[in-house]
Amino acid sequence: MDRTFLYRHRDLLALVHAAEREPAGHDLAGGSPVTRTSLQADLANAQARNTRLTARIQQMERRLSEALGEQAWRESGLGAPPTSTNSSARSPGWNSTTSSWPPHWRRPGRTSTPHEQRTGI
Structure with missing residues (x-):
């Protein structure tokens, strides 16, 4: 059916608009009636x-x-x-007996690490 059919038959258009304003009867599952207020509450809950x-x-x-x-x-x-005690297994250059830093982070003759130099420790 074409939409213009409803506009040509004003009585049918009035019935459609009246049905639109009325709350829907019951939902398909046979539960409580679905109202505009309940739908708005559901929408607000979904948005939250x-x-x-x-x-x-x-x-x-x-x-x-x-x-x-x-x-x-x-x-x-x-x-x-x-910082774990088994760090030598993961890092081959690590030597926890001589320093708390890997040897490749120390230059020969240097007594402090780059971090110690930056922070003044």
Whole structure:
């Protein structure tokens, strides 16, 4: 049926508009009637949930970014050396008996690490 049919038959158009204003009877499951107010409440709840989920996603993205940044920092060799006691197994140049820093970070004759020099420790 074409929409213009309704506009040619004003009585049918009036019935359509009247039915539009009336609340729908019952939902298909046979439960309580669906009203405009209940639909607006459902919409408000869905929007609030979307806001909470968006905030949670942003928080998780920040945490992932920080974790990946820390991992890249450690793998680049620029980060602090590993602090575990089994670090010599992971880093072949590590010598925990002579220094708390890897040997390749010390120059011959230097008594402090670059970090110690920067911070004045």
